[in-house]
Amino acid sequence: VAGIFNALLPYVYVFAGIILLFMLVAGGIGLMTSAGNPDKVKAGQGKITAALIGFLIIFVSYFVVQLVELMLGIKIL
Numbered sequence: 001v002a003g004i005f006n007a008l009l010p011y012v013y014v015f016a017g018i019i020l021l022f023m024l025v026a027g028g029i030g031l032m033t034s035a036g037n038p039d040k041v042k043a044g045q046g047k048i049t050a051a052l053i054g055f056l057i058i059f060v061s062y063f064v065v066q067l068v069e070l071m072l073g074i075k076i077l
Contacts, residue, residue: 023051
């Protein structure tokens with residue numbers, strides 16, 4: 001199980017980056033097409049905020065894994 005997890009982990013980061021891109025584009029398009037409708041503006045801003053928070057979680061998790069590797073002297077990624 002650990003070997004499969006270690007093999008898939010780098011792809012998870014790439015996949016998260018691609019999802020971030022699509023979520024940011026979708027949120028931006030939602031903002032541009034809102035025509036001043038407060039509900040649509042809020043929905044577009046929500047998509048952008050959720051994308052950035054999700055990416056931040058993935059970004060921090062990568063550095064936590066790197067820190068664990070350094071402290072324990074094991075190869076995870």
